[in-house]
Amino acid sequence: MDDGRVWAFEESLWTGDAEHYRALIDDECLMVLPHPPFVMGGAEAVAAVADTPRWSTVEISEKQVSRPQEGLIVIAYKAAARGEGKAPYEAHCTSVYRRLAHDEWRVVQHQQTPPLTVTP
Template sequence: MDDDRVWSFEKSLWLGDADHYRELVDDECLMVLPQPPFVMSGKQAIEAVAHTPRWSEVEIAQEQVSRPQEGLIVIAYHAKASRGEEAYEAHCTSVYRRLAHDEWRVVQHQQTPPLMSRPAVDAAG
């Protein structure tokens, strides 16, 4: 899968419905998201998507793609998503595994919202 297709694939997961997730997310996938239950299986993530309004827009930046071995793609990026007035952003990773020619599934995904900057600590204490 070339890089353009990788990013199209990833964006489709932000915007797609539960049926789209069922098609592209492996049942054995592990996800870490910034809301309870925090750690989910692919099946749990698909169920959660079925009961969550989908994002209407997503912007992906700081894209990085690694191919550590044949049939495995690892990506990292920054996402900004929105639906109506609601906005969300996170630093993300995903791992795709090839099942057959031109057939890929997500086997790992995580989202880390930007950490709030902490005030500098005065050296005097």
């Protein structure tokens, strides 16, 4: 998968509907999200995100792509998401995709780290 498709794939995970999301997340996926229970795997990770309202737009910046071996893509980036009736959301993220077959990829890891808020 070339870089353009990588970023379109990742953006679709933020803005696509729940069915689209479920289709692209591997059953063995591990996620770390900024809300309880924080660390999730498999169906729990899919349900946690698929059951939340989707974002209308996401701006992806600070993009990095690594291909450490055939059939594995690791990405890191900053996301700025906006949605109707939702507070804007920003996070630094990573995702790992594995290829199952020609042109068939699934997310096996995803992590989001929102900016730290410093309190006096």
